[in-house]
Amino acid sequence: MKALSVEELTVELGGRDVLQRVSLDVEAKDFLGLVGPNGAGKTTLLRSALGLVRVSSGRVTVEGRPVRLARDRVGYVPQRHEFAWDFPISVADAVLSGRTRRVGWLRRPGVADHRAVNEALERVAMSGLRDRPVGQLSGGQRQRVLVARALALRPSVLLLDEPFTGLDVPTQELLTDLFVRLSREEGQAVVMTTHDLLAAMHTCTRLCLINRTVVAAGTPGELRDAALWQRAFGIRDGSPLLRALEVD
Numbered sequence: 075m076k077a078l079s080v081e082e083l084t085v086e087l088g089g090r091d092v093l094q095r096v097s098l099d100v101e102a103k104d105f106l107g108l109v110g111p112n113g114a115g116k117t118t119l120l121r122s123a124l125g126l127v128r129v130s131s132g133r134v135t136v137e138g139r140p141v142r143l144a145r146d147r148v149g150y151v152p153q154r155h156e157f158a159w160d161f162p163i164s165v166a167d168a169v170l171s172g173r174t175r176r177v178g179w180l181r182r183p184g185v186a187d188h189r190a191v192n193e194a195l196e197r198v199a200m201s202g203l204r205d206r207p208v209g210q211l212s213g214g215q216r217q218r219v220l221v222a223r224a225l226a227l228r229p230s231v232l233l234l235d236e237p238f239t240g241l242d243v244p245t246q247e248l249l250t251d252l253f254v255r256l257s258r259e260e261g262q263a264v265v266m267t268t269h270d271l272l273a274a275m276h277t278c279t280r281l282c283l284i285n286r287t288v289v290a291a292g293t294p295g296e297l298r299d300a301a302l303w304q305r306a307f308g309i310r311d312g313s314p315l316l317r318a319l320e321v322d
């Protein structure tokens with residue numbers, strides 16, 4: 075069974091098709107890089123897998139079930155600016171809030187919830203800052219909190235929206251190692267949007283080039299045709315990017 079399956083998905087926003095007949099399968103153990111230019115519909119695609127956007131046609135399923143029945147199986151790391159950092163809560167409580175879909179708004183968190191929070195904080199090396207108000211964190215620390223918040227749900231699909239933006243190299247490496255381990259060793263499906271194409275080529279097991287529709291998908295080795303990248307990004311022949319990507 076596919077961890078995540080997108081079939082002929084069309085999404086209309088503001089009177090136009092932002093996604094047009096997008097189809098994509100993600101298996102457990104995949105670390106999929108979703109790449110494309112600004113406005114290509116990457117975030118919209120992630121949000122569709124969370125049931126946060128109205129689908130015009132097509133469907134999205136998680137482990138064979140419609141997303142509305144599988145919300146507790148999908149962890150989401152939004153772009154950093156989307157989180158309410160001025161909310162007066164501690165790191166541990168922010169991470170615990172990731173369990174809401176499992177705990178519900180009314181039930182008090184139990185032992186399993188606190189254990190999941192502790193484990194998630196450890197995985198992003200943030201245990202030492204668990205009582206710190208989130209408003210006092212640096213950008214890299216905030217990103218690690220968002221990742222821990224998604225992991226606290228123990229999801230089978232982890233969706234990451236530009237997780238490396240503005241991070242220093244050690245934090246990028248810590249998170250890259252974590253995402254690789256989660257997918258390859260622990261069998262989660264990880265889907266990441268990114269503008270860092272070189273890093274995606276090196277770390278992702280598969281890439282999907284998207285520009286409102288899927289231009290190409292495959293392993294990095296299968297995407298060595300420069301024409302695909304030119305079509306997805308609208309870049310010219312001989313662009314330095316094509317050389318950097320070593321495509322021809």
Ligand SMILES: Nc1ncnc2c1ncn2[C@@H]1O[C@H](COP(=O)(O)OP(=O)(O)OP(=O)(O)O)[C@@H](O)[C@H]1O
Pocket residue numbers: 087088092110111112113114115116117118119
């Ligand atoms: N709520 C909305 N109403 C109308 N249009 C929207 C809405 N949300 C997004 N869009 C439009 O949908 C398109 C795709 O946006 P989306 O954020 O999914 O792209 P993206 O690939 O993630 O872009 P970026 O790389 O810049 O983050 C854009 O043209 C955007 O303006």
